[in-house]
Amino acid sequence: MRTNDAVKAAVRALGVETASWAYANSGTRFKVFGQPGVPRDPYEKIDDAAVVNRLTGGAPTVSLHIPWDKVDDYASLAAHAKEQGVRIGAINSNVFQDDDYKLGSVTNPDPAVRRKAIDHLLECVDIMDATGSADLKLWFSDGTNYPGQDSIRARQDRLAEALAETYQRLGEGQRMLLEYKLFEPAFYTTDVPDWGTSYAHCMELGEKAQVVIDTGHHAPGTNIEFIVAFLLRAAKLGGFDFNSRFYADDDLMVGAADPFQLFRILHEIVSAGAHEPAARIAFMLDQCHNIEPKIPAIIRSVMNVQEALAKALLVDDDTLAKAQADGDVLGANAALMDAYNTDVRPLLAELRADHGLDPDPIGAYHRSGYFETITAARADGVQAGWGA
Ligand code: LRH
Ligand code: MN
Numbered sequence: 001m002r003t004n005d006a007v008k009a010a011v012r013a014l015g016v017e018t019a020s021w022a023y024a025n026s027g028t029r030f031k032v033f034g035q036p037g038v039p040r041d042p043y044e045k046i047d048d049a050a051v052v053n054r055l056t057g058g059a060p061t062v063s064l065h066i067p068w069d070k071v072d073d074y075a076s077l078a079a080h081a082k083e084q085g086v087r088i089g090a091i092n093s094n095v096f097q098d099d100d101y102k103l104g105s106v107t108n109p110d111p112a113v114r115r116k117a118i119d120h121l122l123e124c125v126d127i128m129d130a131t132g133s134a135d136l137k138l139w140f141s142d143g144t145n146y147p148g149q150d151s152i153r154a155r156q157d158r159l160a161e162a163l164a165e166t167y168q169r170l171g172e173g174q175r176m177l178l179e180y181k182l183f184e185p186a187f188y189t190t191d192v193p194d195w196g197t198s199y200a201h202c203m204e205l206g207e208k209a210q211v212v213i214d215t216g217h218h219a220p221g222t223n224i225e226f227i228v229a230f231l232l233r234a235a236k237l238g239g240f241d242f243n244s245r246f247y248a249d250d251d252l253m254v255g256a257a258d259p260f261q262l263f264r265i266l267h268e269i270v271s272a273g274a275h276e277p278a279a280r281i282a283f284m285l286d287q288c289h290n291i292e293p294k295i296p297a298i299i300r301s302v303m304n305v306q307e308a309l310a311k312a313l314l315v316d317d318d319t320l321a322k323a324q325a326d327g328d329v330l331g332a333n334a335a336l337m338d339a340y341n342t343d344v345r346p347l348l349a350e351l352r353a354d355h356g357l358d359p360d361p362i363g364a365y366h367r368s369g370y371f372e373t374i375t376a377a378r379a380d381g382v383q384a385g386w387g388a
Contacts, residue, residue: 007313008351017061017089017284020045025385026288037374038383042069050084055361056302061089074130088131093124096141104142106162107155121166139179143186175208177238181217210238216249228268239282251288255304266312310344
């Protein structure tokens with residue numbers, strides 16, 4: 001059984017990566033609601049990410065999305081992040097918003113369109129060189145809407161070709177994280193629809209290619225922790241896009257819809273020691289705060305991951321292992337439920353106090369007046385969004 005100090009040390013070592021686009025306006029196909037104080041550029045998004053890190057002590061990196069975070073000088077953006085006490089994490093490509101990509105990007109029947117898409121992926125690696133980022137995160141909206149629209153097999157060949165060229169471009173210490181999604185915006189086939197397809201392409205590519213699990217991208221009822229355990233065993237889990245959902249790709253706060261699922265996922269991570277920074281699992285958030293205040297929602301999300309990890313670290317491994325070996329089904333289940341039902345909030349409040357942080361990060365945010373400051377400072381200009 002881990003001591004409270006060991007649990008606190010492990011939670012302190014965990015870095016959650018927040019998403020630049022979660023600080024900006026986002027919505028659904030029906031409406032994108034603006035909010036006061038929303039950033040107007042990537043520099044202000046990083047300022048907000050730095051506040052989340054300062055208050056939680058656990059969000060040291062922020063992922064960018066290109067071109068939503070396009071700037072003239074990425075090195076100066078990285079320097080700005082450093083001044084603010086954070087680093088730029090994964091670089092997300094975007095080949096899903098250009099008119100040319102209606103019938104696909106890297107899988108498009110038109111070689112000129114495929115070339116354009118691959119050039120964007122290569123540009124994202126150039127940006128990684130400038131920001132010092134190690135992760136290229138790839139998500140393809142590519143797919144078809146009607147049977148017969150295109151050759152399912154030919155599209156896989158085109159995808160493999162594009163991934164191989166991009167893989168060759170990766171430098172020392174860089175890797176690509178291939179994300180999958182069951183459906184949307186395509187509604188018949190999606191070219192990377194599930195973990196198996198991503199895993200197969202990553203195996204074909206090599207050790208610098210790993211799978212990223214977006215927790216909102218599965219069919220209802222999918223056992224995500226099984227996928228986690230399988231990919232960890234194969235050393236092919238690169239990271240997570242954490243969020244939660246009640247129905248589809250809802251992109252709600254991680255742990256909000258199903259905190260027990262998040263705990264089960266972190267239990268598989270802890271069982272493999274993959275919560276340790278050396279394991280290089282990217283614990284990223286990929287959320288949209290369409291109606292709720294964005295910065296407090298992201299602080300809450302980081303806290304939800306910290307709480308789930310603390311609970312997973314409190315699983316009595318010896319009792320669990322013995323019960324499993326003895327076929328003691330209820331005993332084994334109880335070992336997990338005892339940890340899950342442990343209130344770790346006092347322990348995490350203590351951890352924050354240990355490091356000079358306010359035990360109540362969300363209260364501290366409201367007391368800081370930061371919201372009032374940015375609301376006034378950012379009153380003019382155009383709020384950033386995802387341009388959909
Ligand atoms: C696709 C996705 C992907 C991002 C986008 C913002 O649904 O999860 O990770 O590029 O959201
Ligand atoms: Mn995602």
